Amino acid sequence: MTLRVFIKQLIADLKRHFRNRIAVFWEFLFPIVMMALFALAFGGEQGGVSLKLGLVDLAHSELSGAMVEAFQQVPIFKLAENQDEENLQAKLRAGKLDGLVIIPQSFQAGLSHGGAQIKLLIYGGSNPQVREILISAVQQLITGFNEHLRRPPIVLVQETVASGVKTQEEISYVDFVLPGILATAILATALMSGAIGLAVERENRLLKYLQTTPLRPLVFFSARAGQQFIVTVLQAVLLVGLSILFLGAKVQGSYLVLALLFTVGVLSFIMMGFAIAAFSKSHEAANGLANILYMPMVFASGAFFPIGTMPSWLQPLMKALPLRFFLDGFRDIAIRGAGLAQIATDLWVLALWGVICLLVTVRFFRWAEE
Amino acid sequence: MSKIIIRELRKSYGQVQALKGIGFSIEEAESFGLLGPNGAGKTTTVEIIEGLRKQDEGEVLIDSHPVESGLEDELKQKMGVQLQEAHFPDKLKVWELLDLYRSYYRRALPVKELLKLVGLEEKAGSYIEKLSGGQRRRLSLAVALVNDPELVFLDEPTTGLDPQARRRLWDLIREMKAQGRTVLLTTHYIEEAEALCDRVGIIDLGELIALDTPDSLIKNSGLESAVELSYDGLLDLELLRTLKGVRALKDQDEQRIRVEIVDVNRFLRELFKRFDNVTIERLERPNLEDVFLALTGKELRE
Numbered sequence A: 001m002t003l004r005v006f007i008k009q010l011i012a013d014l015k016r017h018f019r020n021r022i023a024v025f026w027e028f029l030f031p032i033v034m035m036a037l038f039a040l041a042f043g044g045e046q047g048g049v050s051l052k053l054g055l056v057d058l059a060h061s062e063l064s065g066a067m068v069e070a071f072q073q074v075p076i077f078k079l080a081e082n083q084d085e086e087n088l089q090a091k092l093r094a095g096k097l098d099g100l101v102i103i104p105q106s107f108q109a110g111l112s113h114g115g116a117q118i119k120l121l122i123y124g125g126s127n128p129q130v131r132e133i134l135i136s137a138v139q140q141l142i143t144g145f146n147e148h149l150r151r152p153p154i155v156l157v158q159e160t161v162a163s164g165v166k167t168q169e170e171i172s173y174v175d176f177v178l179p180g181i182l183a184t185a186i187l188a189t190a191l192m193s194g195a196i197g198l199a200v201e202r203e204n205r206l207l208k209y210l211q212t213t214p215l216r217p218l219v220f221f222s223a224r225a226g227q228q229f230i231v232t233v234l235q236a237v238l239l240v241g242l243s244i245l246f247l248g249a250k251v252q253g254s255y256l257v258l259a260l261l262f263t264v265g266v267l268s269f270i271m272m273g274f275a276i277a278a279f280s281k282s283h284e285a286a287n288g289l290a291n292i293l294y295m296p297m298v299f300a301s302g303a304f305f306p307i308g309t310m311p312s313w314l315q316p317l318m319k320a321l322p323l324r325f326f327l328d329g330f331r332d333i334a335i336r337g338a339g340l341a342q343i344a345t346d347l348w349v350l351a352l353w354g355v356i357c358l359l360v361t362v363r364f365f366r367w368a369e370e
Numbered sequence B: 001m002s003k004i005i006i007r008e009l010r011k012s013y014g015q016v017q018a019l020k021g022i023g024f025s026i027e028e029a030e031s032f033g034l035l036g037p038n039g040a041g042k043t044t045t046v047e048i049i050e051g052l053r054k055q056d057e058g059e060v061l062i063d064s065h066p067v068e069s070g071l072e073d074e075l076k077q078k079m080g081v082q083l084q085e086a087h088f089p090d091k092l093k094v095w096e097l098l099d100l101y102r103s104y105y106r107r108a109l110p111v112k113e114l115l116k117l118v119g120l121e122e123k124a125g126s127y128i129e130k131l132s133g134g135q136r137r138r139l140s141l142a143v144a145l146v147n148d149p150e151l152v153f154l155d156e157p158t159t160g161l162d163p164q165a166r167r168r169l170w171d172l173i174r175e176m177k178a179q180g181r182t183v184l185l186t187t188h189y190i191e192e193a194e195a196l197c198d199r200v201g202i203i204d205l206g207e208l209i210a211l212d213t214p215d216s217l218i219k220n221s222g223l224e225s226a227v228e229l230s231y232d233g234l235l236d237l238e239l240l241r242t243l244k245g246v247r248a249l250k251d252q253d254e255q256r257i258r259v260e261i262v263d264v265n266r267f268l269r270e271l272f273k274r275f276d277n278v279t280i281e282r283l284e285r286p287n288l289e290d291v292f293l294a295l296t297g298k299e300l301r302e
Helices: A002-018 A021-046 A062-073 A087-092 A109-114 A128-148 A173-203 A206-211 A215-248 A257-278 A283-300 A315-319 A320-333 A343-364 B042-051 B072-079 B094-102 B111-117 B133-144 B163-178 B190-197 B213-217 B237-242 B264-274 B288-296
Strands: A051-057 A078-079 A099-103 A117-123 A153-163 B001-011 B014-025 B031-035 B057-062 B079-082 B153-154 B182-187 B201-206 B208-213 B224-231 B246-252 B256-261 B279-282
Touching: A002 A021, A002 A215, A002 B094, A002 B246, A002 B279, A021 A173, A021 A215, A021 B264, A051 A087, A051 A128, A062 A078, A062 A099, A062 A109, A078 B213, A078 B224, A078 B246, A078 B288, A087 A099, A087 A153, A099 A128, A109 A117, A117 A128, A117 B153, A128 A153, A173 A206, A173 A215, A173 A257, A173 A320, A215 A257, A257 A283, A257 A320, A257 B190, A283 A320, A320 A343, B001 B042, B001 B182, B014 B182, B014 B208, B031 B190, B042 B153, B042 B182, B072 B079, B079 B133, B079 B279, B094 B111, B094 B133, B111 B133, B111 B208, B133 B153, B133 B163, B163 B182, B163 B190, B182 B190, B201 B213, B201 B288, B208 B213, B208 B288, B213 B288, B224 B264, B237 B246, B256 B264, B264 B279
Parallel strands: A051 A078, A051 A099, A117 A153, B031 B182, B031 B201, B079 B153, B153 B182
Antiparallel strands: A099 A117, B001 B014, B001 B057, B201 B208, B224 B256, B224 B279, B246 B256
C-alpha cells in the first residue's frame, strides 16, 4: 500500500519535473554547455606539456654524465639539477616536481655485471596523463642508451611517491572543473528546484490540501527526495559521460566509491533544500536563502578555482561548506584514484550535514502558512 | 444523530479574536452553509473541523468522536475537502492528478466516473495549467470526491467564477447532496446559500448570529415584501388597505401602485378574491441579503 503510493508519488514528481523546461535547461543543458565552454577556454593549455624533473647524479662517472646530458636535451623536461637529493625529494613530495631521476652511486659498478639501475621517483599527486608521459619519456631515453651499449642493459626502477600535499596546478583543467560543474548542476536540482518547489507548493496550498488526505508526510518527502536523486543521477551520468567521451576526462578511482560519495553528497544537499524550505515563509524567501548558500558554495568552495587562490581570510570559511567535501572527495577519487579510506572524512562530514538538515526539516517544516 | 457537532469554538490570531464561541451541528446528509462576509471566521471554522487548524477552546465531534488538530487516518478516509483557491500541480494532466490522489485512499471512485461527475471527460488529457478558472474549480470538486466521501467540505466553491460556471457548480453540489453526502460549505454569495443549503448559519465577526433554513430566516425576519400592481379603471384603495398584512401603499405611475406587505401568500389570495381588475407587475421578496443587512446592519459584499 505505502510502496504503491510512494511509486505513484515518485512518478508524478518526476513527470512534473521533466515537463518543466526551464528546470531541465538549468539542470541539464546549462551544465553541459558550461563544461564545453570551460574545456574550450582552458583545455588548450594541455597541448604543450612540460615535465618538472629533478635529476641527481650520484655516480659521477663518464656514462652517468652522458645520461645527464641526454636528459638535458629532451625538450619536455624542465630539469632541476645541482641540488642535493634530500632537497629534491622534499620538492617532489610537495608536488613541485613531477618526478625525480636518481643515478645511484652503484651505477658504474653495476654496469659491468648487469646490475646498473636508474631510479625514477614519481609524484603520485600529479595528473595521471603527466605521469604516463614522464615514465615513457624516461624509459625511451634509457632504451636509447641500452641500444648503444654493448653491455647488460640499464634497468629503470620506478617508484611512486605518495603526495603529502595536494596541489592542483598539475591536474588537467577538464578533470578539475568537472566535479565543480557537476556540483552546480546537482545544487540547482537539490537546493533551488527542491527548496523553491516546496515553498511554492505551500503557497499554492497544495501541501495544505495533502494534509487533509491520508498521504503520510514520510511518503511525500521520500518520493520527493527520490525524484531529486534520480534527476541528479541522470545529470551525473550525462555530464561525466560526455566529459569522458569528448573532453578526455578520466576517473582513476573506483566508480563504486564515486557512486557512494555521490549518493551521500546528493542526499545531504537534498536535505539542505528541504531545510531551506522549512525555514522560508515564501518562495521568494526560499529563493533568497537558497542563493545565499548556493553562490558562495559554488564560487568559493573550489568548484571552479582552487581554494588556494582565494584570499587567506576567506579560506577557513569556505572549507567548512559541505560542497567542498563533495568536491575534494570527488577529485580524490577521479583524479588521484583515492579509495574509500581516503575519502572517509568527506563522507562523514557530508552525512553529518545531511542529518542536521533532516532534523531541522522535521522540527521546523510547516505544511501551510499560519 | 448529528454528523458534526461543534461547541463553543474560540480562536485568536494575536490580538484578533477570529472566533468568539461558535457552536452548531450538522445532520447526516444535510447540506449546511456558513454565510458571512470576508473575514467573518468561516474559513477558520471549517479548517478547524478539517483538522488544519487548532482551536484555542471548544470542541469538534465528527460521528461522535472528538477531533484534535491533525485528523486520524480513519476520518481522512471518509472526508473530501475543497480548499479555498488551492492550486494543483500545473504540469500534471487532469487524469494523472486524480489517479495519484486516488492512490492515497483505501476506497476510491474510478477516474472516469469522477471526470463524468464534474463534466471534465474531455479534459482528461489536458495539463492542469491549461484549464480555465471554472474547470479548475470543477477539478477541485472531483478531487474532493476522489474517495467517495461521506463528508464534503467546500470552502467558497464558486468565488470568482462567472454566473454560468457558478450555475454548473451548483448543479454539481446538488448532485453530491442527492447522493446522500453531508456537505458543509462556506460562501459569501446569498443566492448560493439559498440555492444549495438546507440550513444556513450566518456568521459575522466570529459569531454565529442566526441559524435556520433560508425560508425561515426570511419569514422570521419580519422584513416586508412588495407587490407592484397595475389596474384597469378605478381601484378601491380603502379596501386594499384593509387586506391582511398590508403595511403601506405607494402611488406610482398612472394605473400602477406599490403595496408593501408582510405575508405575501395570504395577501395575494385575498387580493384576487376581492379584485378582478388588477394584474401583478412585479413581486419583490426579501432575500437572505436583506436578512443579513437587517441582522448586522451592513452589506454582505463590501
